[in-house]
Amino acid sequence: MTDNIHNATLEWDEEGQPISAVFGDVYFSKANGLEETRHVFLHHNQLPERFTALKDTQHFTVGETGFGSGLNFLAAWNLWLTTAPKSAQLHFVSVEKYPLNKTDLTRAMSLWPELENLSNQLIDRYPTFVGNGFHRLKFLDGRIILTLIIDDAAEGFTKLLASTHPLFKNASTKFDAWFLDGFAPSKNPQMWSDDLFSCIKALSKPDTTAATFSAAAIVKNGLKAAGFSVQKVAGFGRKREMVKALFTAEPEALNPDDFSYRGSFSPYPVPWTIAKNQTVFTNKHALIIGGGLAGCHSARALAERGWQVKIIERHSELAQEGSGNPQGVLYAKLSPMEEAQAAFNLTSLQYALNFYRPLWEKIGDNCGVLQLAYKKSEAELHEQLKNRFSNADQLVKFLNATQASDLAGINISQTGLFFPQAGWIDPRKLCAHLVDHPNIQINYDFQVREIHCIENNWQVFSEAGAIENSSVVIIATAKDTMHFEQANHLPIKSIRGQVTYFPQTENTPVLKTVVCAEGYIGPAQDGIYCTGATFNLKDSEAALRSNDHQTNLDNLRENLPEFDVMRSDNLQGRVAFRCSLPDYLPCVGGLPIVDKLVEDFAPLRKNARAGITTAGSYWPGLYINIGHGARGLAYTPLCAELLASQINDEPIPLERELANALNPARFVIRDLTRNKR
Ligand SMILES: Cc1cc2nc3c(=O)[nH]c(=O)nc-3n(C[C@H](O)[C@H](O)[C@H](O)COP(=O)(O)OP(=O)(O)OC[C@H]3O[C@@H](n4cnc5c(N)ncnc54)[C@H](O)[C@@H]3O)c2cc1C
Ligand SMILES: C[S@@+](CC[C@H](N)C(=O)[O-])C[C@H]1O[C@@H](n2cnc3c(N)ncnc32)[C@H](O)[C@@H]1O
Numbered sequence: 001m002t003d004n005i006h007n008a009t010l011e012w013d014e015e016g017q018p019i020s021a022v023f024g025d026v027y028f029s030k031a032n033g034l035e036e037t038r039h040v041f042l043h044h045n046q047l048p049e050r051f052t053a054l055k056d057t058q059h060f061t062v063g064e065t066g067f068g069s070g071l072n073f074l075a076a077w078n079l080w081l082t083t084a085p086k087s088a089q090l091h092f093v094s095v096e097k098y099p100l101n102k103t104d105l106t107r108a109m110s111l112w113p114e115l116e117n118l119s120n121q122l123i124d125r126y127p128t129f130v131g132n133g134f135h136r137l138k139f140l141d142g143r144i145i146l147t148l149i150i151d152d153a154a155e156g157f158t159k160l161l162a163s164t165h166p167l168f169k170n171a172s173t174k175f176d177a178w179f180l181d182g183f184a185p186s187k188n189p190q191m192w193s194d195d196l197f198s199c200i201k202a203l204s205k206p207d208t209t210a211a212t213f214s215a216a217a218i219v220k221n222g223l224k225a226a227g228f229s230v231q232k233v234a235g236f237g238r239k240r241e242m243v244k245a246l247f248t249a250e251p252e253a254l255n256p257d258d259f260s261y262r263g264s265f266s267p268y269p270v271p272w273t274i275a276k277n278q279t280v281f282t283n284k285h286a287l288i289i290g291g292g293l294a295g296c297h298s299a300r301a302l303a304e305r306g307w308q309v310k311i312i313e314r315h316s317e318l319a320q321e322g323s324g325n326p327q328g329v330l331y332a333k334l335s336p337m338e339e340a341q342a343a344f345n346l347t348s349l350q351y352a353l354n355f356y357r358p359l360w361e362k363i364g365d366n367c368g369v370l371q372l373a374y375k376k377s378e379a380e381l382h383e384q385l386k387n388r389f390s391n392a393d394q395l396v397k398f399l400n401a402t403q404a405s406d407l408a409g410i411n412i413s414q415t416g417l418f419f420p421q422a423g424w425i426d427p428r429k430l431c432a433h434l435v436d437h438p439n440i441q442i443n444y445d446f447q448v449r450e451i452h453c454i455e456n457n458w459q460v461f462s463e464a465g466a467i468e469n470s471s472v473v474i475i476a477t478a479k480d481t482m483h484f485e486q487a488n489h490l491p492i493k494s495i496r497g498q499v500t501y502f503p504q505t506e507n508t509p510v511l512k513t514v515v516c517a518e519g520y521i522g523p524a525q526d527g528i529y530c531t532g533a534t535f536n537l538k539d540s541e542a543a544l545r546s547n548d549h550q551t552n553l554d555n556l557r558e559n560l561p562e563f564d565v566m567r568s569d570n571l572q573g574r575v576a577f578r579c580s581l582p583d584y585l586p587c588v589g590g591l592p593i594v595d596k597l598v599e600d601f602a603p604l605r606k607n608a609r610a611g612i613t614t615a616g617s618y619w620p621g622l623y624i625n626i627g628h629g630a631r632g633l634a635y636t637p638l639c640a641e642l643l644a645s646q647i648n649d650e651p652i653p654l655e656r657e658l659a660n661a662l663n664p665a666r667f668v669i670r671d672l673t674r675n676k677r
Contacts, residue, residue: 005129005150008068008098018069018108022098025183027068027108031237034112036213037075039236044211044244045177047076051083051090057284057306059089059650063203064179065153065191067096069108070122072179074115077144086143087306093147093175093651095156097191102126122146125354128395130388133343134159136351136641136653142304147651153182154195159655161202165268167254167613171278173651174205180212185219192218194225201226201249208247215241256613266611272601272669273660274615275590279456279471280649281621287312287460287468289448290476292323293427293632294625296434297640298474303439305648311435312460312468314447318435322478322576323427323632325499327522327530329514330356330422331369332634334396336384340661344585345631347654348638350395353421355637362433364425367513367523370399370408371417374517374559382417395419409512410562424514424522425633443468448477451484456620472621472647475591478579481626486619489594490587491667492626495578496539498548499532502565502572509562517559519552531556531563532573533630544573580629585662587627588639589646590618592665604672616665623647624664 009021018027029036042048045062054060062076073092080090100108105126109119118139127135127148132155135148149156158164162171178200182191200210200223210228212219213235220230220243227249235242259268284307288295291313299309311318332349335342360366373379382398389396397418404412435442447463451473460468479494481487504510504524511529514522521531534548549571556563581587596617603610625643628635642659645652652659660666671677 005131006098007129008100008104010100010104012107016107016111018104020183023183023187025187028071029237029239033071034075034115036236037072040213040242041072041179041181041211042075042079044233044242045179045209047079047177048083050176051080054084054088056085056087058085059091059305059648060084060177061091061093061173061175061651062177062179063157063175063200064092064094064181065196066182067094067099067148068181069100069105070119071108071112072181073146074109074112074118074122077118077139078115080144089143089145089305091145091147091651093149093160095149095151095153097150097152099129099148099150125357127350127354128392130346130392130395131338134347134654136638137354142301147653153191154193154199157196157199157203159657160651161199161656162274163269163271163656165259165271167256167259167268168271168274168615169202170251171274171615172202173649174208175203175651176208178204178208178210180210180214180219185214185216189218192222194222197222197226204228204247206247210243210245210247212243213239215243219243260611260613265607265609268611270601270604270609270612270669271614272597272616272665273663275618276615277620279620281472281647283471284308285470286310286472286474286647287458287470288474288476289451289460290478291315291318291431291435291442292321292476292478293319293431293636294478294628294639295474295476296431297636298476298625298643299440300434300437301640301644302647303437305644307439307648309440310468310470311440311442312446312448313442313444316444318442319428319431322578322628323431324576325530325574326426326428326528327364327424327525328427328633329369329424329516329520329522330633331371331419331514331516331520332631334385334389334417336381336388340658341584344654344658344661345634347658349634351638351641351653352634353395356425357421359430359433360423363430364423365523366421366423368407369419369422369514369516370404370412371419372404372412372414372515372517372559373416374414379415382415385417394421407513408515410509410515410560412515412560414517414559418513422514426525427633430633451486451622453619453622458621470621472623474623474625474643476625478626478628479577481579481624486591486622487624487664489668490664491582493537493580493582494540495580495629496536496541496575497533497578497630498544498552498573498575499530500549500552500571500573501528501530503528508565515560518555521556521560521563535630540577542575544575546571549573578629579626581627581667584629585627586625586629586635586639587664588625588643588662589623589659589664591622591624592668593617593619594668597665597668598672598677601669601672604669605675605677608673618665
């Protein structure tokens with residue numbers, strides 16, 4: 001991630017068509033942009049025929065250089081609706097270095113009234129860009145999945161590769177078709193780089209096609225070097241020629257010995273994140289253990305991909321543990337830094353805001369979230385954020401105390417950050433909404449005792465002797481994951497939290513937004529305020545504590561003195577346990593076979609960049625989605641999407657390095673490099 005993004009600078013010609021002021025080139029043909037797109041990119045990738053031939057629940061992946069005004073994306077989406085099966089998914093992955101701002105996008109889209117229904121949906125979800133990064137937007141219940149990567153084309157696609165290690169590049173998820181757009185090579189030679197074509201090669205497979213409006217030598221030669229056979233065909237309108245291409249390269253036979261730098265610093269990444277014998281699941285059936293936010297989001301993400309999912313839950317209802325509070329705040333801490341935690345927080349918050357956008361009425365209230373600069377370190381942090389987020393008003397606004405007071409409807413003496421699209425969510429209602437899908441079933445009152453794998457089939461045993469089977473199992477049991485033998489190596493922390501409820505009366509103010517300081521409070525729900533929460537590590541007391549109510553009320557009064565609520569002995573509340581990992585990042589992905597990982601990666605004990613050429617050992621079909629700490633509402637949508645993309649062999653929704661930072665094997669690898677295993 002870097003902060004230096006530049007929005008496109010546009011000029012509009014006399015017909016109202018956009019032209020890049022920087023590159024001096026058009027975004028699409030002046031004759032008819034939509035027809036050009038259909039001719040060049042849709043027709044010459046044979047998309048009408050290929051979409052029609054897809055089977056139920058299959059997906060198809062298009063990669064594009066230069067998202068521009070989104071015309072190609074909308075044209076592909078439009079074609080998909082009339083040709084592909086209803087249960088299939090279109091992945092459209094586009095890398096754009098100079099994104100249009102929303103006003104320009106809206107103006108450009110207005111040129112295509114026949115696509116208005118689709119363009120309105122795109123405009124509504126179009127993200128706020130803060131530095132380079134990934135934005136995944138889903139439309140029509142996941143039938144259309146756009147991954148918009150703000151970056152240079154070569155850099156952006158590199159971030160999708162399984163690894164940059166030459167031996168493992170080929171393990172990358174493959175694309176079906178390429179739209180090689182981008183301004184003409186004569187005006188933008190930098191984009192059409194060797195690195196870009198090398199990425200395209202790693203992301204292509206037999207049958208992958210490519211089409212481009214250009215017939216320049218740099219494009220033809222690049223495609224040939226990337227393993228495509230290239231054909232010149234008639235271009236659109238007055239353009240004489242364009243290029244279409246088919247991937248025909250034989251797989252390269254590389255010798256692992258050439259990459260094993262024994263004892264010295266290897267220039268290649270250590271391939272512990274790559275799974276040996278990656279499984280492709282033909283039978284799309286999964287069991288998910290745990291019916292909280294992580295389990296329900298995971299179920300929904302798979303169900304929308306046509307998977308039959310069964311959630312196994314020990315209670316007789318969903319969301320009875322960590323996800324059982326009546327009000328949770330959708331919130332993630334922003335940072336001026338660019339380390340994994342900061343990047344993950346921002347990506348997951350933006351994904352979550354988009355995910356919940358159509359659901360607010362059902363699940364909570366998008367009344368906005370105000371984060372107060374309630375202590376010196378927080379005020380300093382807010383100052384530091386200004387540089388990075390000052391142009392991201394739709395995501396976060398910087399407020400003075402008067403503005404904060406007006407928005408919250410209560411006297412506030414501090415400055416603050418305001419997230420206008422966020423709010424509070426009732427996680428129980430959210431879980432109920434997520435599982436409301438014909439592909440999801442729930443098996444309640446099933447306390448899983450243990451799981452075993454027999455010939456790639458997982459058997460899940462209950463305490464009462466019942467058994468469920470599946471080739472794919474996702475463990476989403478938060479802190480109780482430590483009871484599973486396959487996961488008990490994880491350094492899971494359980495953190496007790498208590499919230500306090502009190503009634504809204506004539507003596508309490510009427511709050512209009514969520515306010516977060518030491519704790520948080522949202523507008524009253526059904527006449528009851530909920531505030532909290534306490535944080536206690538190594539504390540398994542499940543009963544409510546009077547002292548903890550006092551702590552919550554003291555924290556509230558300190559920052560919002562109008563809430564002068566007295567403790568009384570009959571205060572209500574709730575206790576639950578958060579699940580966290582030492583690096584405060586969730587744990588999402590395949591579970592490693594620890595003994596084998598330790599054996600294969602033993603050289604890391606002496607050299608953290610040893611030239612190991614063996615991939616990691618992971619349990620076939622066993623995945624995990626835990627460790628959402630105090631941020632389950634923001635983290636679980638993206639984590640579920642990541643997991644479903646990994647399981648279904650699709651492009652992932654965030655950059656590879658971040659997916660690696662969430663990888664459950666990271667703790668074993670860290671221990672090895674610290675010589676602790
Ligand atoms: C007091 C408190 C306040 C919070 N406030 C917020 C907030 O404001 N905003 C926010 O984003 N997050 C908040 N969180 C965090 C958020 O609630 C969690 O991150 C989230 O609920 C985690 O969801 P989960 O699905 O991972 O875990 P859980 O909701 O705990 O789900 C795990 C599920 O697994 C089931 N299970 C476990 N073991 C087994 C087994 N062996 N067999 C069958 N089923 C099993 C459990 O019954 C449970 O249903 C808060 C947490 C607490 C405790
Ligand atoms: C012709 S326009 C693309 C039109 C677009 N596909 C559409 O449907 O509207 C070319 C796009 O490539 C983008 N671009 C230029 N150089 C780039 C680079 N190095 N990496 C990624 N995108 C780039 C431009 O900003 C511009 O949006």
